[in-house]
Each structure stands twice: as structure tokens, then as C-alpha cells.
Amino acid sequence: MEEKEKLERRRQIFHLLLGTVIVILYKAGILTINILFLIFLVGFAASFVSFKHKIPGIRWFLKRFERKEDFEKSPGKGSLMYLAGVLATLLLFEENTALAAIMVLAVGDSVSHMVGKYFGKRRMRTAKHVEGTIAGIFFASITASLFVKPTLAIIGSTAAMLTEAVELRIGKVMLDDNLIIPLIAGLAIHLANLL
Numbered sequence: 001m002e003e004k005e006k007l008e009r010r011r012q013i014f015h016l017l018l019g020t021v022i023v024i025l026y027k028a029g030i031l032t033i034n035i036l037f038l039i040f041l042v043g044f045a046a047s048f049v050s051f052k053h054k055i056p057g058i059r060w061f062l063k064r065f066e067r068k069e070d071f072e073k074s075p076g077k078g079s080l081m082y083l084a085g086v087l088a089t090l091l092l093f094e095e096n097t098a099l100a101a102i103m104v105l106a107v108g109d110s111v112s113h114m115v116g117k118y119f120g121k122r123r124m125r126t127a128k129h130v131e132g133t134i135a136g137i138f139f140a141s142i143t144a145s146l147f148v149k150p151t152l153a154i155i156g157s158t159a160a161m162l163t164e165a166v167e168l169r170i171g172k173v174m175l176d177d178n179l180i181i182p183l184i185a186g187l188a189i190h191l192a193n194l195l
Contacts, residue, residue, distance in 0.1 A: 008113075008117070009114070011078070012110040012113050012114050013110070015082070015106065015109060015110045016106050016107060016110040016111075017106075018079075018082065018106065019082075019086070019102050019103065019105050019106020019107070020103070020106050020107075022036070022086055022102060022106075023099050023102050023103060023106070026090070026099065027099065033087065033090050033091065036083065036086065036087055036090070037087060039083065040080065040083045040084065040087060043079060043080055043083065044080060047077070047080060077176075078176075078178060081176040081178040081179045082105070082178040084178075084179050085105060085176075085178050085179040085180070085181065085182045085183065086102055086105070086182060088179070088182070088183060089101045089102060089182040089183060089185075089186045090102075092183070092186060093186040093187075093189075093190055094190075096147040096148055097147070097148060097186050097189045097190055097193070098182075098186055099146075099147045100144035100145075100146070100147040100148045100152070100153060100156060100185070100186075100189055101144070101156060101160070101181075101182040101183070101185035101186035101189060102182055103140065103143040103144045103146070103147070104140040104143075104144050104156055104157050104160045104161075104181060104182065104185035105160075105178065105181045105182040105185070106143075107136075107139050107140045107142075107143045108136040108137065108139065108140030108157055108160060108161050108164075108181070108185075109136065109161075109164060109177060109178075109181055111132075111135050111136045111138075111139045111140070112128070112132040112133050112135060112136025112137075112161060112164065112165075113132060113136075114132075115129075115131055115132040115135035115136070116128055116129035116131060116132020116133070116135075117129075117132070119131050119132075119135075128164075128165045133161050133162070133164075133165045136157070136161040136164075137154070137157045137158050137161045138157075140153075140156075140157035140160070140161065140185075141153045141154045141157040141158075144156055144157055144185070144189075148189055148193075151192070152189045152192050152193055153189070155188050155189065155192045156184075156185040156186070156188045156189035156192070157185065158188075159184050159185060159187075159188035160180075160181045160182070160184045160185035160188065161181075163180060163181070163184045164177045164180070164181055
């Protein structure tokens with residue numbers, strides 16, 4: 001198997017596990033917003049330092065889970081954006097909405113990527129596959145419904161996965177889906193709940 005493919009599979013498994021563990025620990029009261037913010041700050045500092053210096057544990061982690069282009073330009077960017085998305089979601093929405101949205105990020109994004117890569121037949125305008133997006137919506141809806149009503153979970157998952165499929169940009173800068181997915185899912189769930 002090609003090294004790039006192995007890396008991408010490791011990244012998606014880590015992505016899935018990270019969000020799930022965050023949700024479990026947060027729900028159990030072990031992880032708080034303050035602790036997550038501290039982890040984010042430490043990660044940001046480590047990223048900044050590792051740009052110029054080799055930090056043994058951090059370097060090992062980044063080589064196994066970071067895309068080469070991010071590793072060279074902005075080490076730890078994916079993980080930092082993931083934590084930023086989680087933090088913003090927890091700060092903006094009530095707890096169950098936020099936890100459902102984080103599960104959409106963890107499960108929907110990972111599943112859509114893997115199903116699209118291995119089973120996708122129909123491409124969208126972007127590099128995404130229809131089959132991956134549908135699978136992402138389905139599995140994200142199931143896990144999000146652990147925290148909100150199933151109809152709200154479906155609405156949040158659908159909004160987030162369709163947004164992820166079109167790759168949003170501001171000018172020439174592509175918005176990071178780790179930041180956007182939980183915010184879109186949380187907003188869609190929140191607004192649907194108001195109706």
C-alpha cells in the first residue's frame with residue numbers, strides 16, 4: 001500500500017477516535033472547555049516551536065498523522081483546526097447540540113472520506129464522491145442522535161456534510177473543514193430546534 005494512502009487512513013482513524021474520545025470525556029466531566037483551551041494553547045505553542053526545531057514526541061506524531069504539505073508549512077494545523085472547531089462549537093451551542101455537532105465532525109467527515117475513497121463511483125464538482133457524502137450523513141446522523149432528536153441529527157449531519165462536499169472558500173483561502181463542519185452542524189441543529 002502506498003505510504004500516502006496509509007497516512008490518510010491513519011489520519012481518518014485518528015480523526016474519528018479524537019472526536020469520540022473528546023465527547024466521551026466531556027460528557028463524563030473529565031474534559032472541560034478550560035482544559036481543551038489549554039490543550040489548544042500547548043498545541044499551538046508546540047506547532048510554532050516545531051516549525052523551527054525538532055521536538056521528538058511531537059515530530060513522531062506529526063510524521064504519522066500530518067499531510068506532508070501541512071507538515072512542512074504549518075505543522076499541527078489539522079489538529080489545531082479540529083480543536084478550534086470543537087472549542088467554538090462548545091462555546092456557541094448548548095451542550096447536547098455541541099456534542100452532536102462534534103460527532104458529526106468525528107464520524108461524518110471520516111466516514112465520508114473513507115467510503116468515497118474506496119467505494120465512490122460518482123464524483124461531485126470537487127474531489128468528493130456522492131457515495132461518501134451519503135455514508136457520512138447516514139453515520140453522522142446515527143451518532144449525533146445520541147444527543148439530539150433523530151430529525152435534528154439528520155438535519156445537522158446533512159447540512160454539515162453537504163457543506164464539506166462543496167469546499168467553502170473565502171477568496172483564495174479554503175476554509176478548513178475541521179473548523180466548519182461542527183459549526184455548520186451545530187447551527188443547523190440549533191435553528192431546526194427553534195422551529
